[in-house]
Amino acid sequence: MTVTTSTPLVHELDSVAGVLAEWQHGDRAVQLHPGDIGWFRRFGARRTAQAVRTWSRAGEVLAVGLLDGPDVLRLEIAPEALHDEELARQVARDATAPECGVLPEGEAYVAAPPGALVGDLLMRRGWEGGDMWTPLRRELDEPVPDPGVHVEVVGPEQVPERTAVQRSAFTGSTFTDDRWHAMAEAAPYAAARCLLARNDRGEPVAAVTVWSAGAGRPGLIEPMGVHADHRGLGHGRAIVLAAARALQELGSSSVVVDTPSSNTAAVVTYESAGLQRLPELQDLRRTA
Template structure:
């Protein structure tokens, strides 16, 4: 059967989110999570649909990609199709030929599961490995300790406060209360929470969004941020602990987060919150 590359449209996003949930399982390599689409939804449903690519055979979705910026494709593949040679070769052709509408010419990156055949085929085509990232995981089968800060679940009335902390935490962020509302309207947010951490003075000092993939599946922290005026006080660790507790309440089996390996402070923060590093992962990069 022919492989079909497509864009889901707004009406097809729910199906894409659904298969991403199904593909999350313990022990699997780091991969695109429904929460990644959920966080992208801050730009609206239409923009999210325009950034998603799907690959089907015989009507079945076998791969989903998110264009997370102009030159980055975050790709994942159904667990039983990661060594499917026909699919892998189709993926390679689609991502290397700009006219197919997946990636533009010039420098681009692809994130894909490390156990997928497409990794080997792209390397054989001359793609190089990029800077390493460190995935971290916290098991949620046992109770989670008190984070030591007041934690509130963000609702519509706190959207602007959450956005303000996020903008302070990330240089160049344009996140707003309106974008929070757009994100919260997306289907992935039905299994998500945003949290704000407050210090003893009542200042909002850290924020996190957590995304469940359903009971018994790994959940995701994306993003985690500490207000620039309140750094180096343990607030990142505290809000990460609170995130783990929230995911456990949502039924997640574990909590996952990923950060550039060069960001040693972030790795140390997550480790202090009970997350354990997993094998490093690297994007594949094409310079021209």
């Protein structure tokens, strides 16, 4: 039967996230986690639905994509469909042809799972290697050390501090209090936690959001940041340890994160908290 491409309706977003959760396994690197959709929900349900694409056959979802920016498609594929030729051809066609409404003309990026056939097809269509990413993971079958700082689970009272840390940590961040509430009111956040670390003067110094994919599955850090005024003091390591402990409490089998390989400070921070560097991933880039 034919593979079809669709944009989910708002009320279908939770089922799409559920499908992604089923594909999460500790022994494979993944490009898209249900937490990625949960984090995107800060922009609201309608905008999130517009950014999601699904590829299905006979009602079964075989691939999910998230437009993480207008020219970046992050793609995840069902483990049993990584080498499905019909699926790969359809995804490659949708990613390459602007009239399909997935990616615009000109420069664009696709992050596909390692070993997926669609990557080979895109290379044949003129795509080339793009940015390098470093995945990191820590198994959660052993106790995680105490972070050594005061850490709070963010509720309504801490939201202004949580969003302020985010904006300080990431230049150009548009994370506002309203966007935190939009994210927290969406269904995926029921399996998530926002954490805020404070120094010994009570100042908010670092923050993280963690996303569970269900018991026995990898949990995601997205995002983690340290306030610009408090860097170099170990707060990044502390909040990552707190994130690992939170995911352990949620039943996650491991904590995972992807960061640009060029962001060496982030890689070092994650490694200092016990996450192990995995083989690098490379996205695909179309230059014209």
